[in-house]
Every structure is written in C-alpha cells, then in structure tokens.
Amino acid sequence: xxxxxxxxxATFAKRYDLSPxxxxxxxxxxxxxDNEQADADAxxxxxxxxxxxxxxxYTKCSIGGKGPGKLRELYDRLxxxxxxxxxxxxxxxxxxxxxxxxxxxxxxxxxxxxQARCGTMRVLDMEQPIGLGDIYTSVNILEKLSGRRRxxxxxxxxxxxxxxxxxxxxxxxxxxxxxxxEAVERYDKLMILGKPGAGKTTFMKRxxxxxxxxxxxxxxxxxxxxLKDYAEAEGKPTLQTYIQRQWKACGVExxxxxxxxxxxxxxxxxxxxLDEVYETDHDRVLQDIKTFAHQFRTCQCVITCxxxxxxxxxxQFTEVEVADFDQEQIAEFATKWFKAKNDPxxxxxxxxxxxxxxxxxxxxxxxxxxxxxxxxxxxxxxFPANRAELYKEGLxxxxxxxxxxxxxERDQAYKKLSLKRKEDLLSQLAFETFERGDYFFKQxxxxxxxxxxxxxxxxxxEDEEALQLDSEAVLKSIxxxxxxxxxxxxxxxxxxxxxxxxxxxxQRLVSPTITLNQALQNxxxxxxxxxxxxxxxxxAEMLPNTDVLLFLMKRHIDTMIVNYPTDEMSLMTVxxxxxxxxxxxxxxxxxxxxxSFYYALSLSFDLSLSTSQDRDLxxxxxxxxxxxxxxxxxxxxxxxxxxxxxxxxxxxxPYDSSLMIAVSNHEYLSFDFDGVLDHVEAMASELDAQLxxxxxxxxxxxxxxxxKEEFKQWWLVNGKAWVERLRTVIxxxxxxxxxxxxxxxQQEKLLQYYDANKLLIDxxxxxxxxxxxxxxxxxxxxxxxxxxxEKYPVPNAIANL
Numbered sequence: 001x002x003x004x005x006x007x008x009x010a011t012f013a014k015r016y017d018l019s020p021x022x023x024x025x026x027x028x029x030x031x032x033x034d035n036e037q038a039d040a041d042a043x044x045x046x047x048x049x050x051x052x053x054x055x056x057x058y059t060k061c062s063i064g065g066k067g068p069g070k071l072r073e074l075y076d077r078l079x080x081x082x083x084x085x086x087x088x089x090x091x092x093x094x095x096x097x098x099x100x101x102x103x104x105x106x107x108x109x110x111x112x113x114x115q116a117r118c119g120t121m122r123v124l125d126m127e128q129p130i131g132l133g134d135i136y137t138s139v140n141i142l143e144k145l146s147g148r149r150r151x152x153x154x155x156x157x158x159x160x161x162x163x164x165x166x167x168x169x170x171x172x173x174x175x176x177x178x179x180x181x182e183a184v185e186r187y188d189k190l191m192i193l194g195k196p197g198a199g200k201t202t203f204m205k206r207x208x209x210x211x212x213x214x215x216x217x218x219x220x221x222x223x224x225x226x227l228k229d230y231a232e233a234e235g236k237p238t239l240q241t242y243i244q245r246q247w248k249a250c251g252v253e254x255x256x257x258x259x260x261x262x263x264x265x266x267x268x269x270x271x272x273x274l275d276e277v278y279e280t281d282h283d284r285v286l287q288d289i290k291t292f293a294h295q296f297r298t299c300q301c302v303i304t305c306x307x308x309x310x311x312x313x314x315x316q317f318t319e320v321e322v323a324d325f326d327q328e329q330i331a332e333f334a335t336k337w338f339k340a341k342n343d344p345x346x347x348x349x350x351x352x353x354x355x356x357x358x359x360x361x362x363x364x365x366x367x368x369x370x371x372x373x374x375x376x377x378x379x380x381x382x383f384p385a386n387r388a389e390l391y392k393e394g395l396x397x398x399x400x401x402x403x404x405x406x407x408x409e410r411d412q413a414y415k416k417l418s419l420k421r422k423e424d425l426l427s428q429l430a431f432e433t434f435e436r437g438d439y440f441f442k443q444x445x446x447x448x449x450x451x452x453x454x455x456x457x458x459x460x461x462e463d464e465e466a467l468q469l470d471s472e473a474v475l476k477s478i479x480x481x482x483x484x485x486x487x488x489x490x491x492x493x494x495x496x497x498x499x500x501x502x503x504x505x506x507q508r509l510v511s512p513t514i515t516l517n518q519a520l521q522n523x524x525x526x527x528x529x530x531x532x533x534x535x536x537x538x539x540a541e542m543l544p545n546t547d548v549l550l551f552l553m554k555r556h557i558d559t560m561i562v563n564y565p566t567d568e569m570s571l572m573t574v575x576x577x578x579x580x581x582x583x584x585x586x587x588x589x590x591x592x593x594x595x596s597f598y599y600a601l602s603l604s605f606d607l608s609l610s611t612s613q614d615r616d617l618x619x620x621x622x623x624x625x626x627x628x629x630x631x632x633x634x635x636x637x638x639x640x641x642x643x644x645x646x647x648x649x650x651x652x653x654p655y656d657s658s659l660m661i662a663v664s665n666h667e668y669l670s671f672d673f674d675g676v677l678d679h680v681e682a683m684a685s686e687l688d689a690q691l692x693x694x695x696x697x698x699x700x701x702x703x704x705x706x707x708k709e710e711f712k713q714w715w716l717v718n719g720k721a722w723v724e725r726l727r728t729v730i731x732x733x734x735x736x737x738x739x740x741x742x743x744x745x746q747q748e749k750l751l752q753y754y755d756a757n758k759l760l761i762d763x764x765x766x767x768x769x770x771x772x773x774x775x776x777x778x779x780x781x782x783x784x785x786x787x788x789x790e791k792y793p794v795p796n797a798i799a800n801l
Contacts, residue, residue: 004030004075005099006219007265007298008082011188016060025053030075085297103266106221106257107212110250114212114222118205124372124397132205134340137333137367139180139203140323145193147307147487156440156488177323181207181216187318188300189293193307194322195496196398196483197368200304203322204272207302211268217300220268221261227273231281239271239292265298274305274312275480290314308479308487324365330354333367337374350377357383359499359534360390366483366496369394386767388541391503398482399423417454417474423504425453425474426484427511430495430504434535439498443491447471499534506538517801520549524556528752533759540763547774550764551798554778557756561749562786571750574602574740575785581735585630590614592782596757597631599783601638602738603750609758612765613779633683637730640680641723641737691733698726757782771797 006027013023028039029050040050058070065073120129180203184190194200208224210216223243230242237245244258252258261267269292277285293301293316305312307321325333331351338347350373354361360383363369372394377383384390399419417425429449433441450471454460461467475493479485486496495501509519523539526532536553540546561571578599587594593613600607611618620626627635677699684692701722703714715722730737742750764770764778773795781789 003032004078004082005264005298006031007300009078011298012078012081014186016057018057018060022053022056022060025050026057029054029071030078099260099264099266100219102257102260103219103221106247106252106261109252110221110247111212113246113250114208114224118208118212118224121202121205123368125375130340132202132209135333135336136202136206137325137329137336139199139206140177140326140329141180141183141192142321142323143176143178143183145307145319145321147489149489151489151492156492177326178320180322181210183320184216184300184302187320189297189314189317190302191312191314191317191319192302192304192322193319194304195307195366195486196481197366198322198324199367200306200322201272202367204270204302204304207268208270217268220266220300223267223269225269225271226276227271227285228276228278231277231285236281236284239288262296262299265296265300267296267299269296269299269301271301271303274303286312293317306480306483308476325367325370326365330361330364330370333370334374337371338378341378343378346378346381349381350374353377353383357387359502360387362497362499363391363394368397372397384767386541388503388506388538389767391499391538395423395484395500395503398484417457417477421453421457422478422482423507425450426478427504427508428453430501431508434501434505437531439501440488440492440494443475443487443493446475446485446493450474502534503538506535506542509535510539510542517548520552523549524552527553527556527756527759528560530755536759536763537766540766540768544769546763546768546770547795547797548801550760550768550770550774550778551801553756553760553763554781555801557753557760558781558786558789560753560756571746572785574599574750575783577735577738578602578783579785579788584735585628585634587628587630589617589628590779592779593617594631595783598634598736600754601634602736602740603747603754604638605751605754609754609761612758612761613782629683629687633680633687634734634736636680636683637734637736640677641727641730688733691729694729694733698722698729771795774798 009027009031010023013026018026024043025039028043029036032039036047036050040047043050054071058064058074061074061077063070063073119132121132121135122129178186184207192200192203204224207216208222211218211220211222223246225239225243225246230237230239233242233245240258240262247258271289274285274289289303293314297316301317303314303317334350334354335344335347338344338350354364354373360373364373373383376390376393399422429446432449433439433445447468448471451467454470454474455462455467461470475485479487479493483496484500485493488494495504509523510516513519520539523532523536527536540549543549561575578595581598582591582595585594590613593610594617596610596613597607597617599605600609607621611621620628677695681692681695681699684695701718703711727737727739760778761782764775774797777792777795781792
C-alpha cells in the first residue's frame with residue numbers, strides 16, 4: 001500500500017474524533033511502509049496494544065469484520081477520499097520519507113530568518129526591541145464573534161447597575177474563551193479578527209516561533225508573510241512567488257521545493273494584517289489569497305485582520321476573534337514585562353496600582369494600551385498624576401501612532417473628516433450618549449450623529465442617501481482604523497472602553513466656549529451620581545483654571561442637606577456636632593480633616609475623606625500607634641458601639657444594626673471585644689479617670705466570654721441594656737456615640753453629602769490648577785453648616801458667580 005500523507009490522516013482523525021493514541025496508530029499504519037511489528041516498535045508499544053488502538057479506529061469508522069481485511073478496507077476508503085479531495089487526483093508523487101527529509105532541510109534553512117523576523121517586538125516608544133518569548137502572554141480566542149451576536153440593548157445591559165454605579169467592562173463577553181493554540185489546532189483554515197492593538201501580530205509571530213522551535217506543528221515549515229509587504233513587493237508577485245523569494249533569500253535553491261512542501265500540506269502559512277493592504281492592491285491580494293488557499297488546501301493557513309475592516313468572505317475559513325485580556329493575563333504580561341526590564345518588584349506595584357484605579361485598569365484589557373501603561377509606569381514607578389493626559393496618550397496611540405509607527409497609511413472613508421474632526425465627532429457622541437446614560441447605542445443612532453456633523457463640513461454632500469452612505473463608511477472607519485467604537489452585537493455599538501467615553505464627555509464639557517460656565521453649572525447637578533465621578537475628575541484636570549468648577553461644586557454640595565424635609569431632626573445637627581467635637585480635641589492635624597473624621601465616625605462611614613485631607617492623619621491611621629490619643633480613644637469607643645454586628649455574629653446573636661466602620665477604606669482593626677476593652681481602659685486611664693471607672697464597672701457585669709453558650713444566654717437578656725449604658729457613658733465623657741435615630745432616607749442623604757465632599761476633595765487634590773485662596777476657602781468651609789460658611793469671605797476669583 002502506498003503511504004498516505006500525514007496531514008491528510010491527521011485531518012481524517014480529527015473528523016472522526018480519534019483519540020491521540022488512535023491517531024498516532026492510524027498515521028503509523030497508513031503513513032509509512034513498515035510492517036506491524038516495526039510500527040509497534042516505533043511507538044514503543046506491543047503489537048497487541050497497537051491492534052487494540054486500531055480496533056478503536058475501526059469502530060469509530062464503522063468498519064466491521066475480522067482479520068487484516070479491515071486495514072485494507074480502511075485504506076481503500078481513505079485513498080478514495082484522498083483522490084477526490086486532492087487537486088491532482090493522484091497518489092502522492094513523493095514518498096513520505098523524502099518529503100519529511102525535505103521539510104527537515106528547509107526548516108533548518110529558514111530557521112534563522114523566522115527567528116529574526118518574529119523573535120522580537122518593538123512598539124510605541126520602546127527604545128530597543130524586546131524578546132517576544134520574554135513577554136508573550138497566551139492569547140484567548142472567542143469562537144463566536146461578539147459583534148455578530150443577536151442581542152438587544154437590555155441583554156447587553158443586564159449586568160450594569162446604574163442606581164449603585166460600579167465600573168463595568170463594556171466588552172465583557174460571556175462566550176467561552178479558547179486558548180489561541182487550541183483554536184489553531186482545531187481549524188485548518190482560520191481567520192483571526194481583532195480590534196486594533198489586540199495582539200494579532202504578536203500571536204502570529206508566536207505561532208511562527210513555536211513552529212520554528214519544534215514546539216508546535218514540528219513536522220511543518222513555518223511561513224510568515226506580512227501582507228502589506230507582499231502587496232507592495234516589486235513586480236506585484238503572486239503569494240507563492242513572494243514566499244519563494246523569501247526562501248531563496250534563506251538559501252533554499254531547489255525550484256520545486258516550495259510547491260512540493262505546499263502540495264503535500266507541510267507548511268504552516270501565517271498571513272498577517274490583511275487590513276493593512278492599500279485599497280489599490282486589495283482586490284489583487286484578496287483573489288491571490290483565495291487561489292493560494294484553494295490550490296494548497298491541505299496546508300494549514302491562518303490570516304489576521306482587524307474587525308470591521310471589510311466584509312471578507314473566505315468560504316474555507318473559520319472566523320474567530322481575539323478576546324480582550326482578563327485580569328490574569330494582564331498580571332502575567334506585566335510580570336514578564338518588568339522581569340525583562342530587570343525590575344520584577346515594580347510589577348507587583350504596577351498590578352496593585354491597577355487594582356486601585358479601575359478606569360486605568362479597563363485600558364489594560366487591550367495589549368497595546370497595556371504596553372503603553374507599562375512604558376509610562378516604568379519611567380516614574382507610578383501613573384501620571386494627571387489621568388486625563390494619560391488617557392489622551394492612549395487615544396493618540398489608537399488615533400495616530402499605532403499606524404504611523406509602522407508606516408501604515410489607511411484609506412480615508414471620508415476625506416474631509418480629519419483626525420481633529422473625528423475627535424470632535426467622538427466628543428459630541430460621547431457627551432450626548434453619556435448624558436442620557438447610554439453606554440450602548442444602535443448603529444442608526446451613531447449614523448444620525450455623523451450625518452448631522454458632516455453635513456456642515458465644507459463641500460459636504462447635500463443628498464440624504466449619499467450622506468447616509470458616508471455615515472456608514474465613517475463609522476466603519478472609526479471602528480476598523482482606531483477601534484474606539486466597537487460593535488458589541490449586531491447593529492449595537494459602544495465605546496471600546498468606558499474610560500474613553502468619559503474622557504470624550506469631559507473634553508466636550510470643558511471646550512472653551514462662551515457657554516462654559518453654563519456647562520459647568522449643568523455638570524454639578526450630577527454630583528450625587530456615581531457614574532459622573534471620572535467626568536468630574538477629568539474635567540478638573542483639563543480646565544486651565546479650576547476655581548469656577550470647584551466653587552460651583554462646593555456651593556451645590558452645601559445646599560444638599562439644607563431644608564431637607566424631616567419630622568425628627570435637622571440633618572444640620574450632625575454637622576454642628578462634628579464642628580463642636582472637632583473644636584474640643586487638641587491635635588496637630590488639619591482642623592477640617594478632624595471635623596471630617598468625627599462626621600464619618602458618628603455615621604459609621606469610612607474615613608477616606610479625612611485621610612485625603614491630611615497626609616499625616618492618613619499615615620497615623622495606617623500605622624495606628626501614631627494616632628493622637630483623643631482620636632484613638634474615640635475610634636476605639638466607636639468600635640465598641642458600632643462593631644456590634646461582628647461581635648454578635650461571632651456568638652450567634654441577633655443585632656438590630658448593620659453599621660460598620662472601615663478605617664481608611666481598609667479593615668485595619670479586627671474586632672476583638674476583650675482586646676478593644678483592654679485598649680480603651682488603658683487610654684481612658686490617661687485621659688479620663690472617671691471614664692476608666694465606668695468602663696471597668698461595665699466590663700465587670702459581662703460573663704466569661706470563654707463559654708459562648710453561657711455568654712449568648714446572658715446577652716439575649718442583658719445585651720441591649722448593656723450597650724445602651726455604654727453609649728450613655730461615652731456620650732457623657734467623650735461626646736460621641738450618639739444614636740441619631742436616622743431613617744433610611746436621611747442616612748442616604750447624609751451619605752450622598754459625604755461622598756460629594758469626597759469627590760470635591762479628590763478634584764482639589766488632582767493635577768488641577770486652582771488659586772491658593774479658593775483652595776483655602778474650600779478646605780476651611782468643608783462640612784460646615786451653611787450658617788457658618790456664610791461667615792467666610794468668598795475669594796475674588798469666584799466672588800461674582
């Protein structure tokens with residue numbers, strides 16, 4: 001029997017779902033001329049084990065009977081199929097052993113070339129190339145294209161909570177992710193689509209290197225073609241001729257070597273960057289690829305292209321999509337990057353800073369932008385103080401640098417829509433959709449925005465049908481060339497990252513026009529909406545002078561709880577108490593920060609506002625032992641009263657309050673009832689002897705905590721009265737621990753007021769320009785009742801607002 005090609009047998013094995021052992025046996029029995037014993041020896045198994053494997057093959061191929069006739073029947077079936085599917089329609093012209101020897105020779109001859117062209121990467125502002133193997137992070141593939149899902153807006157929004165806004169990834173996809181190598185192994189003809197900077201070329205280079213080193217498809221010759229270079233090659237050669245030139249430059253002299261290797265399916269053909277081919281070369285290149293793929297259809301072929309570049313139709317190819325990086329991949333890439341830069345410790349800091357900054361972390365899901373973040377972080381061991389500038393640099397990468405650095409000039413879908421015009425258009429779209437709370441929008445909505453914009457450009461077409469066609473072309477241009485708008489489902493788009501939608505919204509808000517003040521006044525009406533947080537921060541950083549915005553924010557915040565309707569108490573009581581309590585302690589911290597400390601403590605809010613106002617206070621809370629005695633004692637006493645839920649859960653007891661204290665956004669103090677009492681008594685002995693006596697008396701009434709059941713029974717009867725007595729004692733001696741008797745609506749209003757002040761201070765502490773007098777005014781009047789604020793003179797810079 002004439003041996004059959006290995007790749008043909010491997011394809012057959014995949015179709016019939018043969019196991020790896022069965023595939024190995026099939027290829028050995030029908031892929032060479034050895035006898036059964038020799039095949040078994042080559043596989044390092046017994047003849048009986050080989051026969052058992054082949055029995056499984058016969059069963060899956062529905063071949064019955066007994067004896068050697070089954071092998072012949074299987075061979076005849078496969079030979080007939082080979083005749084029908086091979087272009088020449090004849091048996092292989094080269095013995096398998098000769099082909100294998102030829103492949104081995106050519107692999108050696110092209111090895112150095114593949115290594116040189118695919119073994120390194122250098123992108124953006126990298127000063128020198130970096131080894132691909134040093135930083136390569138495994139790619140995941142989506143076998144279902146996200147943009148072709150038939151989903152409605154409601155389905156895309158089902159994981160988004162706009163009432164209690166938390167950041168979410170616009171591109172989150174629930175489809176199963178498949179490792180890139182697995183997808184390549186699964187499909188002989190593969191079209192890999194991806195957004196700009198998704199890592200398509202890096203993945204293709206990695207495939208070439210793995211094949212080159214014998215770690216992937218070691219029986220094939222790797223062929224790597226940059227389609228842009230091929231399309232622009234002198235003389236406009238065919239793809240086969242172009243590859244022939246590559247091999248000849250590597251020393252492959254035999255004229256028929258390429259056709260022999262390709263004809264026997266012994267090449268891994270990697271065609272990178274179909275979207276980078278000029279319009280003038282497009283049809284020729286496309287047809288040549290189709291002809292090549294059909295003529296050498298037993299070869300494995302992989303093509304990459306940007307999503308939305310064109311509606312390509314390759315009938316033999318399966319289309320898949322490169323998935324965004326997940327958190328594990330981001331951490332892997334960063335770890336490898338900084339290790340390659342001989343600074344592995346910086347990777348830990350980088351990953352932690354990403355965790356602390358969700359808007360920046362969103363950008364890291366794109367490998368190109370992640371590379372930019374690593375470059376920026378590597379210079380200063382931190383991200384820039386002005387995040388708006390960082391986001392602008394990321395946008396510049398997608399809008400300009402990524403193509404220009406690689407000398408790629410793309411055809412403009414609409415000649416009069418310059419880069420600046422595109423940014424203006426995106427800013428208008430972002431602003432209008434963000435104001436409505438639209439994170440996903442229909443294609444028709446975007447096209448109407450584009451039509452309204454381009455109809456006013458000089459020389460624009462007045463014909464409605466022509467404008468509609470232009471709007472479609474512009475949308476596809478923005479998606480394919482820059483990746484800033486992405487089709488999430490059929491006919492439904494979003495910005496590629498929520499961060500960019502926020503950036504463009506902020507840019508539109510602060511545009512220098514005569515209506516700027518009105519725009520800022522409209523903005524501050526959204527100060528209680530969590531989803532506007534990043535817009536406020538970026539607007540503060542973008543404005544040349546932030547006095548007006550900060551004062552408008554302050555004025556709006558100060559009126560949030562004035563005249564709030566309540567039958568039980570005035571919410572201003574809490575502010576008046578916080579001011580009085582802060583005045584009663586003698587500490588070296590910023591007075592306004594101490595006021596914020598007590599406001600948060602009395603309502604069981606986190607202490608982040610006070611710690612953002614005073615670095616020393618933050619540091620002392622972090623290390624705790626350095627915190628002033630007054631603040632330490634009051635914090636401990638508040639823990640006794642307000643940490644009741646933890647205490648009760650430990651003993652399996654009911655508790656009617658859900659208030660908790662988070663110190664500086666972290667749980668620095670684990671709740672140890674006995675330990676807290678010890679600490680409080682020690683502090684009280686130094687500050688208030690009578691308080692120490694009262695606390696010892698209260699403690700003496702508690703049963704032994706070692707017996708949980710006994711303590712539980714005592715607490716059920718006496719616990720509430722004990723806590724109320726404790727509250728009375730600390731109110732009398734420390735003027736803290738009040739039960740404000742707030743209803744849910746009042747608590748929510750005070751929390752909104754508190755969060756708005758945190759946002760104000762975060763803007764004040766950002767990389768914004770603000771006059772000293774305005775800064776001092778805001779700090780001095782923070783968390784004061786309106787009647788007290790009116791006693792402070794308004795700085796001249798904002799006096800007329």
